[in-house]
Amino acid sequence: MLKIESPHNETFKKLLSLTESRGLKKEGLFLLSGEKLIAEFLRQPHLPVAHEVVTMGMAALTKDTAKMIEFSAGLFSELDVLGTHFNILVLEQPPIQTVDVKSCAPHGIEVVLPVGDPGNLGALLRSCEAFGVPKVILTKEAAHPFLPKAVKASAGSALRVPLARGPALAEFPENSIALDMDGTPIGQFTWPADGFLIVGEEGPGFSKPFKQRICIPTQAVQSLNVVVAASIALAQRAAGKQS
Secondary structure (H helix, E strand, O other), X not given: OEEEOOOOOHHHHHHHHHHOHHHHHHHOEEEEOOHHHHHHHHHOOOOOEEEEEEEOOOOOOOOOHHHEEEEOHHHHHHHOOOOOOOOEEEEEXXXXXXXXXXXXXXXXXXEEEOOOOHHHHHHHHHHHHHOOOOOEEEOOOOOOOXXXXXXXXXXXXXXXXXXXXXXXXXXXXXXXXXXXXXXXXXXXXXXXXXXXXXXXXXXXXXXXXXXXXXXXOOOOOOOOOHHHHHHHHHHHHHHHHHO
């Protein structure tokens, strides 16, 4: 087992970089934190484990001492950005395909997420898994799906939902379905068999004039949280398929 106490150690700096998008893109690894998420993963491990990170007093979970790294309490707390005070697994990121939305037609309703907030992104991935979304396409504006906050908010869905990378939001076809504050009330909308459902951030909205816009009618409030609105839309779509 490797023991590290210096903040200048290259292994420490590499793992610390996984708390930010740049490091995630460079290293191809991510941090899995939280006792419940780790227990769930270890029941059916489907991604290679690069390291198990602990600090003094923590018992090993993977039992592979060659992959264990023990950090001093101070360094461990820097890696434990979610404040779990529990072992951390360093996993290889699952492959994420790149899609050309101009030449590849969607199969089913594929959800497009330009969401920059990792907490919202993670929660949306959880809803996408719950309602059987066949693919989630992350635009260039989206947060990295394996940021610690995103993985936590997804309750592990980030590890299971089929993910793809797409272009910037403005490059998606005009006939995509945009979930917006204005548009056809969702109860009056006839869902196509296939299409891109674009879920935008609450503030910016859409600068591109997508031809199909749907909205969630509300009373007293102007708009819903993006996760709530998208979940309602996905639930109605799923209910319509079952009826």
